[in-house]
Structures are given as structure tokens and as C-alpha cells.
Amino acid sequence: MLNFIIRRFVFIAILLVLVSIVSFITIQLPPGDWLSAYVTALKVQGAQINEEIIEGLKIQYGLELPPVQQYFRWVTGLLQGDFGFSFSYSRPVADLLAERLPATIGISVLTIIVTYAIAIPIGIYSATHQYSPLDYTFSFLGFIGLSMPSFLLALILMFVGYKYFGLSIGGLNSPEFIGEPMSWAKFSDMLAHLPIPILIISLSGTAGLIRVLRGTLLDEIRKPYVDTARAKGLKERVLLYRYPVRIAINPLISTIGWLLPSVFSGQVIVSIVLNLPTVGPLLYEALRGQDTYLAGSIVMILSFFTVIGTLLSDILLAIVDPRIRIEE
Amino acid sequence: MQTPLLSIKNLRTYFHLDEGVLKAVDGVDLEMQTGQTLGIIGESGSGKSVMARSVMRLIAPPGRVEAGSQILLNTNDGEPVDIAQLPYDGDALRQIRGKSISMIFQEPMTSLSPVHRVGDQILEAVLLHVTRDKTEARAITLDAIQRVGIPNPERAFLSYPHELSGGLRQRIMIAMALACRPQLLIADEPTTALDVTVQWQILRLMDALRNDLGMAILYITHDLGVVAQIADTVAVMYLGQIVETADVFTIFERPLHPYTQSLLKSIPKVGAQSRQRLEAIGGTVPVPINLPVRCRFADRCQFVKPECSIAAPALRLVDNGHAVRCFLHHQEVEHGR
Numbered sequence: 240m241l242n243f244i245i246r247r248f249v250f251i252a253i254l255l256v257l258v259s260i261v262s263f264i265t266i267q268l269p270p271g272d273w274l275s276a277y278v279t280a281l282k283v284q285g286a287q288i289n290e291e292i293i294e295g296l297k298i299q300y301g302l303e304l305p306p307v308q309q310y311f312r313w314v315t316g317l318l319q320g321d322f323g324f325s326f327s328y329s330r331p332v333a334d335l336l337a338e339r340l341p342a343t344i345g346i347s348v349l350t351i352i353v354t355y356a357i358a359i360p361i362g363i364y365s366a367t368h369q370y371s372p373l374d375y376t377f378s379f380l381g382f383i384g385l386s387m388p389s390f391l392l393a394l395i396l397m398f399v400g401y402k403y404f405g406l407s408i409g410g411l412n413s414p415e416f417i418g419e420p421m422s423w424a425k426f427s428d429m430l431a432h433l434p435i436p437i438l439i440i441s442l443s444g445t446a447g448l449i450r451v452l453r454g455t456l457l458d459e460i461r462k463p464y465v466d467t468a469r470a471k472g473l474k475e476r477v478l479l480y481r482y483p484v485r486i487a488i489n490p491l492i493s494t495i496g497w498l499l500p501s502v503f504s505g506q507v508i509v510s511i512v513l514n515l516p517t518v519g520p521l522l523y524e525a526l527r528g529q530d531t532y533l534a535g536s537i538v539m540i541l542s543f544f545t546v547i548g549t550l551l552s553d554i555l556l557a558i559v560d561p562r563i564r565i566e567e
Numbered sequence: 568m569q570t571p572l573l574s575i576k577n578l579r580t581y582f583h584l585d586e587g588v589l590k591a592v593d594g595v596d597l598e599m600q601t602g603q604t605l606g607i608i609g610e611s612g613s614g615k616s617v618m619a620r621s622v623m624r625l626i627a628p629p630g631r632v633e634a635g636s637q638i639l640l641n642t643n644d645g646e647p648v649d650i651a652q653l654p655y656d657g658d659a660l661r662q663i664r665g666k667s668i669s670m671i672f673q674e675p676m677t678s679l680s681p682v683h684r685v686g687d688q689i690l691e692a693v694l695l696h697v698t699r700d701k702t703e704a705r706a707i708t709l710d711a712i713q714r715v716g717i718p719n720p721e722r723a724f725l726s727y728p729h730e731l732s733g734g735l736r737q738r739i740m741i742a743m744a745l746a747c748r749p750q751l752l753i754a755d756e757p758t759t760a761l762d763v764t765v766q767w768q769i770l771r772l773m774d775a776l777r778n779d780l781g782m783a784i785l786y787i788t789h790d791l792g793v794v795a796q797i798a799d800t801v802a803v804m805y806l807g808q809i810v811e812t813a814d815v816f817t818i819f820e821r822p823l824h825p826y827t828q829s830l831l832k833s834i835p836k837v838g839a840q841s842r843q844r845l846e847a848i849g850g851t852v853p854v855p856i857n858l859p860v861r862c863r864f865a866d867r868c869q870f871v872k873p874e875c876s877i878a879a880p881a882l883r884l885v886d887n888g889h890a891v892r893c894f895l896h897h898q899e900v901e902h903g904r
């Protein structure tokens with residue numbers, strides 16, 4: 240087991256290096272950089288700009304260095320906990336992240352919990368009541384959930400909420416609480432704002448999980464060990480949960496691996512539409528404005544959480560499923 | 568004569584498929600006495616497993632034990648119960664499953680849950696039927712594991728199925744079936760997947776345990792060598808029906824039904840693969856959907872007579888304890904089912 244974890248950590252380190260290279264290259268790919276875009280914009284507005292100041296800024300941000308050196312500057316900074324400086328916000332990236340990461344992580348964790356909490360009972364029901372009217376209904380809703388883009392759903396819900404219920408469902412707080420210190424009233428206001436974004440973000444993951452669970456459980460229910468349990472004289476309900484459900488749920492633990500990225504990317508879009516204070520809109524703006532360090536740092540942090548989440552789920556899987564250990 | 572332990576009357580188990588009604592078991596009558604070993608033999612697809620599973624009510628839709636079927640079990644307390652009439656998932660049926668009747672399945676590799684320790688899987692049955700006391704149940708479980716000849720029961724108790732060989736797994740299955748001391752053990756080809764030496768060990772083991780515990784065994788196989796070794800009485804099955812039944816000596820010395828005769832001819836010579844399937848008979852077992860009313864073996868029979876194609880023979884007693892479903896041995900043609 241220890242061996243397994245050590246090997247996985249080495250693997251994770253390599254993976255993160257690759258992610259950092261790829262994301263840095265992708266962000267640098269569009270021609271120009273943040274400073275030249277900024278200068279051009281100022282010039283268009285007719286402002287006079289001192290060439291020396293520009294040169295000074297270039298040196299300060301390391302923009303005059305070749306890309307490879309810029310990359311190493313950024314990475315060594317990351318290792319020391321220095322995420323660099325955001326051009327467009329003129330603030331350290333770390334400060335920006337500190338403001339928005341808690342909401343991001345909170346929403347993600349809640350989304351994943353909700354995903355499992357909805358998908359597992361429905362998946363079990365659908366498999367044990369195959370071809371029943373409710374099974375068909377869930378399958379139908381599931382396909383809609385898988386194919387409907389989350390931003391569209393967000394827009395629809397916003398429109399419906401505003402038009403018919405007079406609700407403002409954007410943001411995490413009602414206008415009167417924004418900027419206020421955290422209080423009991425603000426907290427409960429936040430709770431009221433959470434369900435809709437969380438449901439929207441979890442929708443496609445939930446639909447996917449239901450299909451996976453329904454499929455594996457249908458396979459498991461037909462396996463001989465279920466008849467063995469039945470032949471012992473166990474009650475149907477007891478044997479269902481003790482054997483096939485237990486075995487079909489194990490692989491769900493490893494779905495964290497694809498659920499996390501889908502939650503993060505779903506969150507970016509939904510947060511933009513619903514105006515949530517997560518890193519999503521920040522990432523979007525940073526990519527548009529070529530705010531290299533901000534964009535790169537967000538990508539790195541989200542990747543980091545993804546691989547750590549995957550590692551944790553692998554360890555958990557090895558704990559609950561005795562067969563995994565032998566294969567190691 | 569004492570009341571039989573198990574008495575099956577006109578058992579019919581049909582699968583209602585889109586292509587038609589598949590009559591996997593179509594009118595089986597059987598009797599078993601306490602302490603008796605009955606061997607059921609027949610080619611693949613003759614309905615042996617479906618019959619055995621019907622006795623435990625382990626038939627899932629689209630399969631169904633049809634109305635009119637009787638499976639009478641004499642549990643020693645009062646009147647025999649008709650298993651075919653018991654409500655599914657009711658207390659009465661669950662008291663029979665695992666307690667009065669245990670079953671060992673055809674697939675030793677997949678019949679145990681892969682994520683539970685094998686000891687706990689046996690313990691579960693003991694807790695359900697013998698005692699609620701954990702310590703006592705554990706002792707009974709370890710004793711059962713010991714009985715089936717596993718050298719280190721404590722260690723075996725804690726193993727997962729993937730850590731055990733096929734032979735050990737099948738021994739665990741036997742231990743599970745025997746832990747609650749059933750009156751009847753149904754063994755559905757328990758040794759088919761195992762190699763020959765392990766197969767003989769397990770056969771000897773089951774026979775010894777039968778003597779110790781005084782239970783009856785319904786032993787299903789398509790291996791005549793195995794039948795000769797373990798059975799007192801033999802029933803030969805073909806296309807969902809019993810075509811001949813007699814004590815084991817009569818079946819081997821004086822088989823009457825042409826199907827039994829060709830099964831016997833197809834026994835491999837000594838030293839050859841004894842696990843070989845019974846394929847030496849010409850033709851294959853048809854799928855029992857929309858069978859015409861006539862002798863089901865007529866197509867493959869060497870001795871076919873004109874009446875075999877117009878009526879189906881009934882299973883008739885021709886000698887003491889020897890019944891056969893064939894016109895060749897009936898005094899007069901009769902129009903049975």
C-alpha cells in the first residue's frame with residue numbers, strides 16, 4: 240500500500256510538471272502579451288506613453304525574457320508559494336485566489352456530494368426496476384441532462400426564476416449583503432442561493448453516474464454470487480444492498496477522477512452566467528486578457544486538486560475492494 | 568414406506584420469451600428419501616439446472632414455475648410444505664433456503680462474493696439459521712471449514728475468494744452449504760470446473776459428509792463416472808423430462824431407454840478425459856420451444872417406430888423402481904402427454 244502511494248506521488252509530480260508546461264504554452268500561444276495589448280489599447284485611446292516606462296514594466300514582469308526562462312521563473316515561484324502578479328488586477332495572484340478559492344472549493348465539494356446523493360439512489364432504483372415507467376423517466380431526464388449545455392440551463396433557470404418567481408438567482412448573496420461581514424442572516428441568504436448553481440453544475444455528472452451505476456448494477460445482479468446469497472435465505476432487500484450494490488458502488492469511487500474536471504469546468508461557465516464569486520470568471524478574464532500568471536496559476540491549482548482527488552479516491556477504492564490490492 | 572423427504576410432482580418451469588414459451592422443465596416427477604443420493608444426468612441443455620433452481624425457487628422472470636407444479640418438502644414438523652406455493656421472499660421460503668435445503672452451484676469461480684471474506688459469507692448463513700450468538704456461529708463456521716478438509720480454517724476464514732484456488736473455493740461452497748446441516752443438499756455439477764484429482768476428493772468428501780450428517784443429496788452432472796461413484800438412484804433427463812429412472816446398478820447393467828443406452832456408450836474409455844461432455848450421440852439437444860406432441864427423442868433415436876411420431880410416451884414403471892419413457896418398453900401404445 241505504502242509503495243503504491245509513493246509510486247502514485249511520483250506519478251503526480253510528473254503529471255503536474257506536464258500540466259504546467261502545457262498550460263504555460265497554451266496561454267502564451269496567442270501572439271503578443273498582456274503588456275503590448277494594454278499599450279495598444281491605451282494608444283488607441285490617444286494616451287501618451289513613455290517608452291522607458293514600458294521597458295521598465297517589461298523587465299519587472301520578466302516579459303523581455305525568452306519564454307523558456309519566463310516559464311522557469313513562474314514555476315520556481317510556484318514552488319515557493321509565489322503565484323506571481325496579475326497584470327490586469329495589479330495585485331498578487333495569491334490575493335485574488337485567496338478571495339475566491341474558498342467559494343470554489345465549497346461549491347465543488349457540495350456539487351460532488353449532491354451528485355452522488357442523487358445518482359446513487361436513482362441508479363439503484365433504475366437497475367432494480369429495469370424497464371419500469373420511472374426507469375424510463377430517469378433515463379429520459381438523464382439524456383437531457385447529458386446533452387443540455389450547463390450555461391443554457393443556467394440561463395433558462397435565471398429567466399424562469401426572474402420572470403415567474405421574481406427571484407434574482409445570480410450571485411451567492413442578495414445585493415443587500417454584498418460587502419457586508421459574514422453574519423447569520425448573510426449565511427442563510429447564501430444557503431438559499433446555493434441549490435440552483437449546484438444542481439446545474441452537478442447535472443451532467445449526475446446523469447453520467449446514473450448510467451454507470453445502473454449498468455454495473457444490472458451486471459452484478461445477474462452474477463452467481465447473488466443466487467448464492469439468495470439460497471442462504473437472505474431477504475431480497477438485505478442481499479441486494481449487502482452484495483450487488485456494495486460491489487457496484489465500489490467503482491463509483493474512482494469516478495471522482497472524471498467528475499472533478501467536469502465539475503471545475505462546469506463551474507467556470509455556470510459561474511460566469513450566474514455571476515458567482517468563484518475562480519471561474521477570473522480564469523475566463525485572465526485567458527482573454529493574456530494575464531499569464533493568473534490564468535496559469537488557476538489552471539495549476541485546479542489540476543492539483545484534481546490529481547489529489549483522484550489519488551484519494553484510488554486509495555479509498557483499494558481500502559474497500561480487496562481485489563485491488565492483489566493487482567498492485 | 569416412510570413419507571419421502573422431497574416429492575416433486577408435475578414440475579413445469581417455463582421461460583416466457585419473445586420467441587415463444589421455452590419449456591425448460593416440462594412435467595418432472597421425482598421422489599427422494601432421507602439419506603439418499605439421487606444422480607440427475609443428461610446432456611447440456613436438458614434442464615437439470617433449471618429443475619434444481621426451481622426447487623429453491625431461484626427462477627427469475629421471464630422464467631416461472633407454472634401453476635400445478637408441486638414441490639413437497641417434508642420438514643419433519645407437521646405436514647409437508649409445497650415450496651411451489653410459498654410466497655416469494657416470504658419467511659417460510661427463507662426458512663427453507665439455506666436451512667432445509669442448501670445448494671452448491673455450477674460456477675465455483677463466481678459463486679462467492681469477491682469483496683467479502685469467505686468466512687463471513689459462511690457465517691452469515693449460520694447467523695441466519697442456527698444461532699444469533701457471534702462466537703458460537705464463528706465456531707460452527709470454523710468447524711464446517713475444517714470438515715471439508717481445509718488445513719488451516721482460521722486462515723481460510725479470513726481469505727477473500729481470489730486468494731483461493733478453484734478447489735478450495737468449491738470446498739468453501741460446500742462448507743457454506745453444510746454449515747447449517749440441511750436435510751437436502753443440491754449439488755449442480757459442483758466439480759465440473761475442477762481438475763480430476765480435486766474432483767474425486769470433493770466427491771469422496773460429499774459422500775462422507777452425507778453419512779455423517781444423514782442428509783440427502785441431489786447430484787447433477789453429465790458425467791456418468793461421477794454418477795456411478797456417488798449415486799444410489801439415477802434419473803436421466805432429456806429436454807425437460809425424465810426419460811428413465813432406476814437404481815444405479817440397473818441403469819448401468821440394464822438401461823432400457825435408447826437415450827440412456829447411447830449415453831452409456833459415449834462414456835470415454837478408462838484413462839481418457841473423464842470430464843468430456845456427452846457429445847458422442849448424434850445430433851444435438853434442440854431448444855425446447857414449440858415442441859410437437861411426440862417422443863422428444865424420436866429424431867435422434869436408432870429404434871424409432873411409427874407411433875413415436877404421433878404420440879408422446881409417458882414415464883411408466885416397467886420393473887420394481889425402474890421407470891422408462893419409451894414405447895419400445897410399454898406393453899401397448901398409449902397417448903400420454
Ligand SMILES: Nc1ncnc2c1ncn2[C@@H]1O[C@H](COP(=O)(O)OP(=O)(O)OP(=O)(O)O)[C@@H](O)[C@H]1O
Nearest residue numbers: 582589591610611612613614615616617618854855
Ligand atoms: N434464464 C434463462 N432464460 C431463458 N432460457 C433459459 C434460462 N436458463 C435456462 N434456459 C434454457 O433452459 C434449457 C435448460 O437449461 P439448463 O441450464 O437447465 O440445462 P442443463 O441441463 O443444466 O445444462 P448444463 O449441463 O449445460 O448445465 C436450455 O434450453 C436453456 O437454454
Ligand SMILES: [Mg+2]
Nearest residue numbers: 615616617673
Ligand atoms: Mg446446468
